Amino acid sequence: xxxxxxxxxxxxxxxxxxFTVGNRxxxxxxxxxxxxxxxxxxxxxxxxxxxxxxxxxxxRFAIDAAMRASNNQLIAANATGCLEVFTTPYPQTAWSMPxxxxxxxxxxxxxxxxxxxxxxxxxxxxxxIAQGGDGGTTDIGFGxxxxxxxxxxxxxxxxxxNQAYMNTGVQRxxxxxGAARTATTMPVGKNPGNVFGTGKNVPLVAMAxxxxxxxxASVHDLHDLEYKVTRAxxxxxxxxxxxxxxxxxxxxxxxxxxxxLARLAVESGMYPLFEAEDGEITGVTKxxxxxxxxxxxxxxxxxAHVFKPDNAHQLEQLEAIAERNIRRFDLVSAEGEEE
Amino acid sequence: xxxxxxxxxxNLPGNHACALGAIAAGCRFYAGYPITPSSxxxxxxxxxxxxxxxxxxxxxxxxxxxGAILGASMGGMKVMTATSGPGFSLKQENIGYAAGAEIPCxxxxxxxxxxxxxxxxxxxxxxxMQARWGTHGxxxxxxxxxxSVPEIYAQTIRAFNLSEQLRVPVVMLYDEALGHLxxxxxxxxxxxxxxxxxxxxxxxxxxFQPYASGDDLxxxxxxxxxxxxTHTTGLTHAENGFPTQDPELVDQYMRRILDKLEIHNxxxxxxxxxxxxxxxxxxxxxxxxxxxxxxxxxxAREQGVRVGMFRPITLWPFPVAAFESIVGGKHGxxxxxxxxGQLITEIERYRPAGCRxxxxxxxxxxxxxxxxxxxxxRELADNE
Numbered sequence: 001x002x003x004x005x006x007x008x009x010x011x012x013x014x015x016x017x018x019f020t021v022g023n024r025x026x027x028x029x030x031x032x033x034x035x036x037x038x039x040x041x042x043x044x045x046x047x048x049x050x051x052x053x054x055x056x057x058x059x060r061f062a063i064d065a066a067m068r069a070s071n072n073q074l075i076a077a078n079a080t081g082c083l084e085v086f087t088t089p090y091p092q093t094a095w096s097m098p099x100x101x102x103x104x105x106x107x108x109x110x111x112x113x114x115x116x117x118x119x120x121x122x123x124x125x126x127x128x129i130a131q132g133g134d135g136g137t138t139d140i141g142f143g144x145x146x147x148x149x150x151x152x153x154x155x156x157x158x159x160x161x162n163q164a165y166m167n168t169g170v171q172r173x174x175x176x177x178g179a180a181r182t183a184t185t186m187p188v189g190k191n192p193g194n195v196f197g198t199g200k201n202v203p204l205v206a207m208a209x210x211x212x213x214x215x216x217a218s219v220h221d222l223h224d225l226e227y228k229v230t231r232a233x234x235x236x237x238x239x240x241x242x243x244x245x246x247x248x249x250x251x252x253x254x255x256x257x258x259x260x261l262a263r264l265a266v267e268s269g270m271y272p273l274f275e276a277e278d279g280e281i282t283g284v285t286k287x288x289x290x291x292x293x294x295x296x297x298x299x300x301x302x303x304a305h306v307f308k309p310d311n312a313h314q315l316e317q318l319e320a321i322a323e324r325n326i327r328r329f330d331l332v333s334a335e336g337e338e339e
Numbered sequence: 340x341x342x343x344x345x346x347x348x349x350n351l352p353g354n355h356a357c358a359l360g361a362i363a364a365g366c367r368f369y370a371g372y373p374i375t376p377s378s379x380x381x382x383x384x385x386x387x388x389x390x391x392x393x394x395x396x397x398x399x400x401x402x403x404x405x406g407a408i409l410g411a412s413m414g415g416m417k418v419m420t421a422t423s424g425p426g427f428s429l430k431q432e433n434i435g436y437a438a439g440a441e442i443p444c445x446x447x448x449x450x451x452x453x454x455x456x457x458x459x460x461x462x463x464x465x466x467x468m469q470a471r472w473g474t475h476g477x478x479x480x481x482x483x484x485x486x487s488v489p490e491i492y493a494q495t496i497r498a499f500n501l502s503e504q505l506r507v508p509v510v511m512l513y514d515e516a517l518g519h520l521x522x523x524x525x526x527x528x529x530x531x532x533x534x535x536x537x538x539x540x541x542x543x544x545x546x547f548q549p550y551a552s553g554d555d556l557x558x559x560x561x562x563x564x565x566x567x568x569t570h571t572t573g574l575t576h577a578e579n580g581f582p583t584q585d586p587e588l589v590d591q592y593m594r595r596i597l598d599k600l601e602i603h604n605x606x607x608x609x610x611x612x613x614x615x616x617x618x619x620x621x622x623x624x625x626x627x628x629x630x631x632x633x634x635x636x637x638x639a640r641e642q643g644v645r646v647g648m649f650r651p652i653t654l655w656p657f658p659v660a661a662f663e664s665i666v667g668g669k670h671g672x673x674x675x676x677x678x679x680g681q682l683i684t685e686i687e688r689y690r691p692a693g694c695r696x697x698x699x700x701x702x703x704x705x706x707x708x709x710x711x712x713x714x715x716x717r718e719l720a721d722n723e
Contacts, residue, residue: 080456103425103456105400140372140400168373171381172397183378184385184397 032226033064040067040096042074047094049086052255054245054262055160058219059083059131062158062243065226067097069233070127075114076100079107079132079141082167082247083160105140107132108148111155119154127233131158134175135165138200145202145240149209152237156229159202159240162247170250174199177270178321179314180302182250187305196317206240207279213237215275218244220263224285228275244271252301264296269322272329287331293319346528353488353517354421356524357447358383360495361419363532366445367393368416370407372400372426375459376515377449380421401426405433405446412442413571415562417499421447423515424457424466427473434508435474436573441506441550441558441596443537445498448510449518452704461704462514464626465678470510471655477593479600481607482510482655486629488522494652497609500535505603506557512654514677516627516706543567550592551578556599600656608661609652614640615665618647620719623662623674623686625651628707632675635712644720657685671695671719675707695723 023035033039042063049056067074075098078084084101087094102110111130118126130148132141137159148155164182165171172182178196181187185194206214212235217225225243232239246253246261253261265271266285270293273285294315297303306314326332351359358380361369369388371381381397388395394411398404401422408418422430427448437444450466452458466473470482481501485494495511502509540547540559543566552558558578561567574582575589583589600607611629614636615621624632629650636646649665651658666672671694674683683698690696699715701707 101456135373138399142399165373168375168378169382171373171378174399183382184373184395186386188386189389 030223032061032223033068034061034222038068039064040072042067042095042097043087044094044096046092047087048089048092049082050247050249050255052246052248052253052258053082053086054219054247054258055083055133055162056086057258058160058217058225058243058245059158061219061222061225062217062229062241063097063129065229066127066129066156066233069230071125073126074098075126075128077102077107077111077114077128077130079130079136080104080167081133081136082162083131083133085167104136106144107136107141108155108157109144111157112148112151112153115154124154127156128154129156129158131160133166134159134161134163135173137161138174138202142200142202146205146209149206149211149238149240152211154236154238156232156239156241158229159242160245161242162245162250164247164250166247166250175202178317179306179311181252181305182302191314192305192311193302193314203240203242203274203276207276207281209238210279211238211240213239213275213277215241216244216271216273217241218262218266218271218273219246220259220266221273221285224273231275250302252304253299257299261296261299264291264299267291268293268296269326269331270296270318272325272331274329281329284329284331286333287326290332293322346525346531348523348525350521351488351492351524352379352519352521353491353513354379354449354519355383356488356492357421357495357511358387359524359526360492361445361499362387362391362393363492363527364417364496364499365534365536366417366419366499367391368408368411368418369393369420370396370398370404370411370418371420372398372404372422374401374423374426376451376518377421377423377426377447379518380447380449384419401429402433405430408444409433409437409442412444413563417443417503419445419447419499421449423449423451423459424453425455427466427469431469431474434480435476435478437508438474438478438480438596439476439573439575440571442508443502443506443560444508445495445502446508446510447495448512450512450514452702458704460515462516462627462706463677463702463704464514464628465681465702466512467654467676467678467681470512477597479507479596480510480655481505481507481600481653482512483609483652484512484625484654485517485652486626486650488517488520489524490652491517492524492526496532496534500533501607503537504535504557504606505599506537506560507600512626514627540565540567548578549580550576552595556595556602604656604660607653607656608658610658610661611648611650611652612661612665613648613650615647615649618645619670620644620646620716621666621669621672622646622648622712622716623650623672623682624648624676624707624712625654625682628675628677631707631709632712634709635716638709638713639716642717644716646716654682659689662686663689666694667691669694671697671723673697673699673712673715673719675699675712675715677701677707695719
């Protein structure tokens with residue numbers, strides 16, 4: 001497996017701990033959209049997301065990158081969910097782009113229709129994205145999403161994955177990890193929280209549709225996120241990007257830990273970052289400093305019960321998931337270690 | 340709830356009372372999907388069901404939730420799902436299947452403003468017609484509209500009883516305000532609750548006809564594993580369960596599933612009549628609006644206008660006989676509902692000659708107030 005070219009991040013001197021690179025240290029062409037005159041504030045300030053919302057951060061960077069890639073000719077169809085609710089009621093309306101709220105399960109179908117109409121009218125310069133949370137994507141919107149992939153419609157679907165139905169009060173979704181506490185998977189009984197062995201890995205499902213481009217991204221690495229959105233916009237046809245967006249409210253974490261949690265999820269192997277073209281993996285982001293899964297879990301109250309002695313088996317099951325990811329995607333190798 | 344549970348009094352929101360009523364009625368299977376303002380029903384069921392060896396499944400969408408409860412009901416359990424407007428729309432095809440294949444189930448619709456995503460966190464009573472005619476084709480369905488948290492508890496139990504006895508889908512229809520309203524509820528001890536169960540077929544003979552019935556028009560249900568060979572279908576079917584297009588058999592089937600509610604009307608009909616006997620005017624209201632109407636009719640009487648209230652508890656089939664006997668001789672009827680005028684069509688159908696019918700409709704996401712009803716009553720009295 002090839003590694004993602006690190007063109008986005010050449011600067012490596014005097015980095016301590018965070019691996020974050022300030023835009024001023026980068027060449028102009030490597031700076032992110034937010035640090036350039038190209039940024040269009042498609043998702044503007046003034047919305048009412050919670051403090052520390054990973055989804056607000058991810059959406060702003062993803063859509064501004066898509067806007068730049070489409071010369072600001074972009075239409076978004078948006079599923080029901082947190083993103084829709086916190087960005088739309090007047091006067092907290094935050095979208096400065098053409099934007100359509102459809103229903104909970106049909107964003108990808110609405111986007112398919114928009115794209116087909118634009119094609120028929122000869123306006124393929126106008127690009128279409130659809131977006132939703134994990135519930136609207138992996139559960140109720142799954143059938144429509146598969147249809148969009150199947151027809152290879154010219155739509156980029158972005159899923160903001162915060163691993164539960166946060167908008168309706170933190171109920172389990174099929175993206176909720178094992179053991180996690182939600183309002184419908186309470187930490188009671190022998191196997192507290194969400195059950196193991198369920199759920200869908202939609203990036204892999206998308207790859208099984210052989211669509212031109214699939215990627216996972218995380219809000220701790222915004223250069224990588226922008227790179228993947230930009231790459232996706234270079235391609236025509238159905239594309240899928242899933243962005244890992246921690247949710248302080250639903251996860252029981254500190255608002256200030258959102259970026260840290262996103263990083264720990266990736267560095268522990270719980271959330272692998274990769275990209276795939278035509279159903280084949282073309283790049284993975286190697287783990288640079290491998291951390292224990294418990295480092296990631298202990299900052300979240302939704303996993304508090306896995307640290308009780310009786311539930312040690314749950315911690316082991318979560319660690320096994322990370323180990324499998326590391327094996328499957330070859331996330332840790334010699335050149336990936338700290339230099 | 341253990342069998343020996345004594346009666347106890349607790350404070351509960353309406354959605355929790357619904358969940359506890361279901362458990363008390365013997366519901367042991369719940370499949371649902373998160374939707375405001377009904378999610379608390381699912382949340383409470385997810386806690387309560389494991390305690391009674393029941394099954395809680397959060398499904399991947401509204402359609403799947405409805406399908407799962409139908410499967411579980413045919414598997415022999417008492418089942419429920421809860422939703423709100425958009426989810427209720429999605430469930431409709433399955434609700435029609437339940438009506439046609441006569442599968443007992445309870446569907447809770449905690450009403451919010453519509454159409455479409457509408458007003459997710461605001462109350463409305465705008466699914467009156469959808470609850471009756473949401474699915475296609477002529478079909479039997481029972482719809483119950485409680486007006487308080489204790490009544491949500493009691494009527495949820497009744498919803499299960501009716502559904503099991505009549506083999507018909509029963510809709511619990513109440514609004515967001517009642518779903519989130521907290522009131523005192525006496526949870527019955529298990530011995531105090533009247534529980535009705537479906538009729539089980541007992542004799543797996545080869546000539547068994549799963550959709551044959553006696554005079555009560557209700558076929559016995561087959562418990563999987565009891566040795567019966569049955570065929571269940573959404574296609575129009577004969578008494579043997581197999582699809583048919585024979586006009587005579589189609590007519591027989593259609594009339595039986597529609598008539599079975601009519602002949603059991605005494606069981607289904609329920610209403611409340613307050614101060615109607617000497618009244619010149621009548622307020623018709625249900626659900627949260629009936630609470631405002633109660634106060635308004637008192638105030639009207641203090642001002643010398645004699646008003647009573649008719650409150651359908653079973654909304655569909657509409658309690659026609661009861662309404663007709665009460666409305667006779669009244670000068671006017673005010674129908675107050677949080678929609679653009681849905682139940683009013685039913686009232687107009689059954690009003691006596693010379694009786695004026697006015698509608699008071701609120702469609703702004705707020706509840707109707709006693710003052711609004713009082714004002715409309717005075718207008719009715721002045722202009723009659």
